[in-house]
Amino acid sequence: MSEALAHSVTTSGTGLLASLDPLLREWLPRQRWFAGKGRPVTGFSLVAATELLPAGGKLGLHHLLVRAQQPPAVGAPAGPGDCYQLLIGEREALPPRLAPALIGHVPEGPLAGHTVYDALYDPRPAEVLLEALRARARIGGLRFERDPRQEIREGLVPRLITGEQSNSSVVYGDRLIWKLLRRVVPGTNPDLELPLALARAGCARVPAPTAWLTAEADAPEPYVLGVLQPFVQGAADGWELALRELAKGEDFTAEARALGRATAEVHTALARALPTVTLGHAQMRLLTDGMTERLEAAAQAVPALHPFVPGLYSAFEALADLAAEGTTWTAQRSHGDLHLGQCLRAPSGEWMLIDFEGEPSKPLAERRMPQPVARDVAGMLRSFDYAAHSAGTGGGRWASACRAAYCSGYAEAGGRDPRTDPVLLRAYETDKAVYEVVYEARHRPDWLPVPLAAVRRLATTDLI
Ligand SMILES: Nc1ncnc2c1ncn2[C@@H]1O[C@H](COP(=O)(O)OP(=O)(O)O)[C@@H](O)[C@H]1O
Numbered sequence: 001m002s003e004a005l006a007h008s009v010t011t012s013g014t015g016l017l018a019s020l021d022p023l024l025r026e027w028l029p030r031q032r033w034f035a036g037k038g039r040p041v042t043g044f045s046l047v048a049a050t051e052l053l054p055a056g057g058k059l060g061l062h063h064l065l066v067r068a069q070q071p072p073a074v075g076a077p078a079g080p081g082d083c084y085q086l087l088i089g090e091r092e093a094l095p096p097r098l099a100p101a102l103i104g105h106v107p108e109g110p111l112a113g114h115t116v117y118d119a120l121y122d123p124r125p126a127e128v129l130l131e132a133l134r135a136r137a138r139i140g141g142l143r144f145e146r147d148p149r150q151e152i153r154e155g156l157v158p159r160l161i162t163g164e165q166s167n168s169s170v171v172y173g174d175r176l177i178w179k180l181l182r183r184v185v186p187g188t189n190p191d192l193e194l195p196l197a198l199a200r201a202g203c204a205r206v207p208a209p210t211a212w213l214t215a216e217a218d219a220p221e222p223y224v225l226g227v228l229q230p231f232v233q234g235a236a237d238g239w240e241l242a243l244r245e246l247a248k249g250e251d252f253t254a255e256a257r258a259l260g261r262a263t264a265e266v267h268t269a270l271a272r273a274l275p276t277v278t279l280g281h282a283q284m285r286l287l288t289d290g291m292t293e294r295l296e297a298a299a300q301a302v303p304a305l306h307p308f309v310p311g312l313y314s315a316f317e318a319l320a321d322l323a324a325e326g327t328t329w330t331a332q333r334s335h336g337d338l339h340l341g342q343c344l345r346a347p348s349g350e351w352m353l354i355d356f357e358g359e360p361s362k363p364l365a366e367r368r369m370p371q372p373v374a375r376d377v378a379g380m381l382r383s384f385d386y387a388a389h390s391a392g393t394g395g396g397r398w399a400s401a402c403r404a405a406y407c408s409g410y411a412e413a414g415g416r417d418p419r420t421d422p423v424l425l426r427a428y429e430t431d432k433a434v435y436e437v438v439y440e441a442r443h444r445p446d447w448l449p450v451p452l453a454a455v456r457r458l459a460t461t462d463l464i
């Protein structure tokens with residue numbers, strides 16, 4: 001452990017975690033953002049504990065990084081367990097308005113007799129975070145950083161967003177939005193790295209980070225724990241808009257085309273801001289081997305995939321064959337998990353992209369690897385398919401039209417038309433659909449038929 005944070009993992013932190021242990025075992029697996037669903041939590045170890053408001057007062061506030069011990073997922077090697085960021089509030093009694101935040105009543109230990117809860121639901125702790133960011137505070141191993149050119153106004157009223165999220169977000173006075181990352185790893189996080197790079201490159205399609213939080217803990221590199229950015233007021237997200245238009249039987253191709261243009265602009269800016277590389281035979285083999293490994297692991301985890309494995313595998317082999325024949329591809333940094341829900345349409349009509357974290361279940365190094373931009377394009381094509389499925393009959397034609405319009409828009413804004421490389425696009429779409437099968441099986445089993453329908457199509461046809 002680095003000396004800087006040695007004092008954060010204190011005896012009191014260890015005692016605190018011991019007293020919370022039984023409550024957290026029950027509470028953590030129920031959280032939408034908990035990544036280890038389907039496997040019991042057998043214990044916790046402390047990575048860091050920092051007191052933000054003193055314990056035992058009217059309101060105590062504890063920042064914890066804890067590792068959840070679990071048996072490994074099917075096919076995965078045993079590891080130390082995922083590290084989660086928790087902001088624990090502590091009161092003698094919880095007011096009724098905070099009932100949804102309840103973690104439990106502590107029977108013994110340093111907080112005995114107190115009630116602990118997820119403090120992000122509570123305005124006061126949320127204000128404490130914003131104050132610390134404004135002041136660029138250093139508390140224990142926590143580093144609250146701010147872009148010195150951007151001010152944070154006082155008196156912004158916080159409200160937690162509740163929704164389908166991998167992390168937790170608080171909106172401050174409709175001016176700023178704070179994303180507290182839940183499953184955290186040490187190292188450069190693309191959710192901060194890429195928006196900072198895009199802001200430096202003058203790209204206005206992505207909100208520029210105003211402030212961020214890092215922690216020095218048990219690893220040589222700090223953990224990135226959260227990012228504050230301007231809140232796009234009055235924005236509608238692409239998923240809601242698409243569903244609304246579908247329900248009305250309205251055409252969405254103009255928006256799909258605009259989304260294609262926005263994506264190409266962000267890709268162009270990223271290619272200018274960060275290094276690009278050429279992928280030859282050896283690198284493409286690694287890439288297609290990765291796709292194959294993910295397919296095999298997915299088929300182990302979700303048996304419904306089995307019948308389609310040979311057909312899906314052929315999509316990856318076709319790409320490996322092209323590479324063996326001498327085709328090369330340019331790779332660059334990209335969004336990494338692009339779908340309609342990551343696109344915001346501002347009241348001006350302009351589209352913005354958010355959430356550059358990448359696929360949360362993948363290791364950081366993999367998420368930061370340059371890849372052909374077809375990966376993001378494939379993510380969006382899958383998203384039109386998802387939207388169409390939610391609408392039921394007639395959605396197929398709608399999705400095809402949106403997919404075509406998106407690719408045209410992408411080409412109009414200076415990107416290469418993704419349809420000119422169908423083998424690459426099919427391989428990435430297949431990889432994404434396989435990822436979605438695992439994601440849905442784990443998080444939203446009712447949605448599993450959506451990616452499974454795509455898997456059936458992709459396994460039996462080579463048409464995009
Ligand atoms: N800058 C922003 N302006 C307006 N709304 C935003 C902004 N950033 C995020 N949101 C809203 O918050 C939600 C969650 O943000 P996101 O970054 O996708 O979190 P997660 O990684 O947890 O999925 C988005 O779907 C969007 O509705």
Ligand SMILES: O=P(O)(O)O[C@H]1O[C@H](CO)[C@@H](O[C@H]2O[C@H](CO)[C@@H](O)[C@H](O)[C@H]2O)[C@H](O)[C@H]1O
Pocket residue numbers: 164165166167239337339340341355358359360379382383384386387436439
């Ligand atoms: O938004 P996140 O970064 O948390 O991404 C994860 O969750 C998404 C769902 O919320 C999931 O996206 C899948 O469902 C969407 C509809 O809800 C659809 O538009 C996407 O195309 C589909 O992939 C995403 O895969 C996952 O990483």
